[in-house]
Amino acid sequence: MCMAIIKFTYALKRFFPGLKDTPAKGKTLTDIIHAAEQNFPGIRSYLLDEQGRLRQHVNIFIDGDLIKDRSDLSDPLSDNSEIYIMQALSGG
Amino acid sequence: MSKQTILLGTRKGLIAYRGSNDRWAVENLSFEGQPVSIAYSDPRNGTWWACLDHGHWGVKLHRSADRGGNWEEVPAPAYPEGEEVKDGVPAATRYIWAMSHGGKQYLSKLWLGTDPGGLFLSEDGGNSFRLVESLWQHPSRKTGWMGGGRDQPGIHSIVVDPRNEDHVHIGISCAGVFETMDGGRSWEVRNKGLRADFLPDPSSDIGHDPHILVAAPTDPDTLWQQNHCGIFRSTNGGVNWQEVSQSEGPARFGFAIAVADDNPDQAWVAPADSDMVRTAIKGALCICRTDDGGKNWKDLRKGLPQENCFDIVYRHALASSGDTVAFGTTTGNLFFSPDRGESWQTLNNYLPMIYSVQFTD
Numbered sequence: 279m280c281m282a283i284i285k286f287t288y289a290l291k292r293f294f295p296g297l298k299d300t301p302a303k304g305k306t307l308t309d310i311i312h313a314a315e316q317n318f319p320g321i322r323s324y325l326l327d328e329q330g331r332l333r334q335h336v337n338i339f340i341d342g343d344l345i346k347d348r349s350d351l352s353d354p355l356s357d358n359s360e361i362y363i364m365q366a367l368s369g370g
Numbered sequence: 371m372s373k374q375t376i377l378l379g380t381r382k383g384l385i386a387y388r389g390s391n392d393r394w395a396v397e398n399l400s401f402e403g404q405p406v407s408i409a410y411s412d413p414r415n416g417t418w419w420a421c422l423d424h425g426h427w428g429v430k431l432h433r434s435a436d437r438g439g440n441w442e443e444v445p446a447p448a449y450p451e452g453e454e455v456k457d458g459v460p461a462a463t464r465y466i467w468a469m470s471h472g473g474k475q476y477l478s479k480l481w482l483g484t485d486p487g488g489l490f491l492s493e494d495g496g497n498s499f500r501l502v503e504s505l506w507q508h509p510s511r512k513t514g515w516m517g518g519g520r521d522q523p524g525i526h527s528i529v530v531d532p533r534n535e536d537h538v539h540i541g542i543s544c545a546g547v548f549e550t551m552d553g554g555r556s557w558e559v560r561n562k563g564l565r566a567d568f569l570p571d572p573s574s575d576i577g578h579d580p581h582i583l584v585a586a587p588t589d590p591d592t593l594w595q596q597n598h599c600g601i602f603r604s605t606n607g608g609v610n611w612q613e614v615s616q617s618e619g620p621a622r623f624g625f626a627i628a629v630a631d632d633n634p635d636q637a638w639v640a641p642a643d644s645d646m647v648r649t650a651i652k653g654a655l656c657i658c659r660t661d662d663g664g665k666n667w668k669d670l671r672k673g674l675p676q677e678n679c680f681d682i683v684y685r686h687a688l689a690s691s692g693d694t695v696a697f698g699t700t701t702g703n704l705f706f707s708p709d710r711g712e713s714w715q716t717l718n719n720y721l722p723m724i725y726s727v728q729f730t731d
Contacts, residue, residue: 289426320443324427327462328448335426365426 282359284314289365294318302361307338307351310361325363335366372692372729376717377418378704379409379686379726384420386438387704387717394706394717398438408686410469411730414477419496421466421482429463429484433496447482447490447499455486455522456512463488465520470528473535481538483525487515489540491554502554510545510559514576518544518598526685527583531590539593539608541583545576547595547608560604563611567599581625582685586634592663594637596627596685601639603664614664620651621658621667626688626697630710635663638670638690638711640683640697650679657688657697659711673714674705684725691729698724 284300291297302313315322325336332338332348339345339362345353355361376387376394384406388397401420408421418438422430432441449461465485472479472491482490482499488506490499505511515523520543527541536553539560546561564578579598586592591607600615600622615622620641630636638659643651650656654676658667675681681699688697695707702721705714 293427323430323446323448324424327428329451329460329462331460331462333426333428 281357282310282355282361284310284361284363287362287364290321290324290363293324294321305355307340307345307353307355307361310355311351314363337364337366338362339364372694373731375411375730376689376696376704376706377409377411377726377728377730378698378721378724379406379421380698380702380722380724381405382722384409384418384438385721386418392708400434400438400441401432406725407466408469408726409728410726411728412471412480413730414471414474416731417496419469421469423465429466431466431496444496445498447484447488447501449488449501453488453501453506454512461486461488464522465524467520467524467526468528468540470530473530473532475535479535481528481530483528483540485520485522485524487511487523487525487542487545489525489528489554504550504555505540505548505557508548508557510576515542515545516577518579519581527580527595529583529585529590529593531585532587533590539583539585541580541595543581543598544579546578547580547583547593549608560608561611562609563604563613564597564602565599565613572599582627584627584629586629587631589634592629592634594627594629596624596639598623598645601627601664605663612664614660616658616667619658619667620656620669621660624683625685626683628688628690628695630690631692633661636661636710637664638688638695639667640688642682648682650675650681653677653679655679655681655699657695657707657711657714670707670711670714672712673707673716675703686726686728687724689727689729694729696727696729698727700724 374389378385383402384400386398387394405423407423410419418434420432431446434441453461455461468483470481478495480492480496489502492499529539531537548557549560565572566578580595583595593604602611603614604611624642626640628638655674657670681701698704704717
């Protein structure tokens with residue numbers, strides 16, 4: 279079982295004021311998002327749509343690499359991965 | 371008696387103006403910086419609703435019981451797992467485009483219209499919303515509904531009949547007008563008499579583009595719509611529609627329409643240049659009003675910019691209450707008339723793009 283650390287963009291603190299780096303156990307990114315939801319209820323719906331797809335303007339990096347599978351979140355984790363949840367730059 | 375609050379949904383937040391002694395001032399700004407597709411006040415209980423369209427974080431729904439002082443997030447409408455807009459295109463809420471209370475008989479009911487075409491109903495005061503399956507499963511949807519204004523079909527109008535609150539009309543771009551007599555269990559198409567110039571068959575049963583649909587409060591069988599292809603009126607609850615556009619004047623293309631709350635024959639529209647241009651006509655802003663059910667239209671320009679103007683008015687951004695009329699524009703101008711449009715005052719030239727305008731108490 280991996281012990282990853284989730285790091286969030288500051289932009290999400292507007293909606294989740296207590297947001298901070300959060301350790302999470304899990305083998306998959308789906309596990310990681312589940313852990314984030316446990317710690318910050320409601321945050322899943324800010325990251326994924328109701329069909330489980332990563333929202334268009336949200337990016338997730340695993341150890342610095344942008345994930346490839348935005349639909350099923352199957353990109354692999356390693357032990358002690360750092361998961362960065364970021365917003366894409368867009369709009370005005 | 372006119373209502374004394376104007377609630378705005380804008381590209382950069384919810385803004386409430388409060389009128390007192392003929393002066394209007396900002397009472398509340400909420401969600402600063404965030405797109406509010408619809409700001410809605412429920413007249414039954416005074417609850418304010420904000421439908422948010424976060425660019426990054428999805429569609430969200432908030433409500434306030436104290437005129438914007440405090441807000442509570444409630445779960446936004448969500449499509450059930452596996453639902454599809456078309457084969458292979460998963461359905462997820464992309465925009466909340468209409469909100470209506472369910473009537474005085476059904477105090478816990480609230481309706482929401484969304485892109486990509488789902489109608490949602492709450493029966494617990496908005497704590498939760500469920501997809502109205504009967505409409506979502508309508509045989510016309512997957513093959514006959516299409517985008518128009520937005521990339522996917524959307525429900526922008528929900529009209530509840532105050533005489534019978536199981537009787538509801540909705541407007542869909544692009545599909546047309548649908549009617550239920552049984553609270554949403556079954557639906558009839560109500561597009562006879564409309565014209566869809568953008569279809570191979572302009573009198574097609576499905577595929578029309580009503581930009582907005584409204585009913586006259588004093589005669590709910592009188593329905594009006596500003597359609598992509600003109601202004602249409604029905605005096606029999608949508609069974610038949612008649613075009614009431616001007617053939618030569620400005621009252622033809624546009625997005626918004628409002629009906630007087632004391633006269634089913636009086637309505638306002640906010641004309642725009644054709645669908646190919648979509649600016650104020652010849653750089654001059656006007657509102658048109660009919661007092662005779664659309665036979666004649668009068669240009670109302672006093673106090674509105676008449677040169678170098680590019681403003682148009684989005685579909686939810688024109689409203690009336692008694693003698694007062696207000697509208698907000700795409701370039702952030704907010705105008706107010708105390709005399710049914712005969713003269714206009716500028717309330718603000720520097721707002722964000724305005725998506726919705728509602729008079730409320």
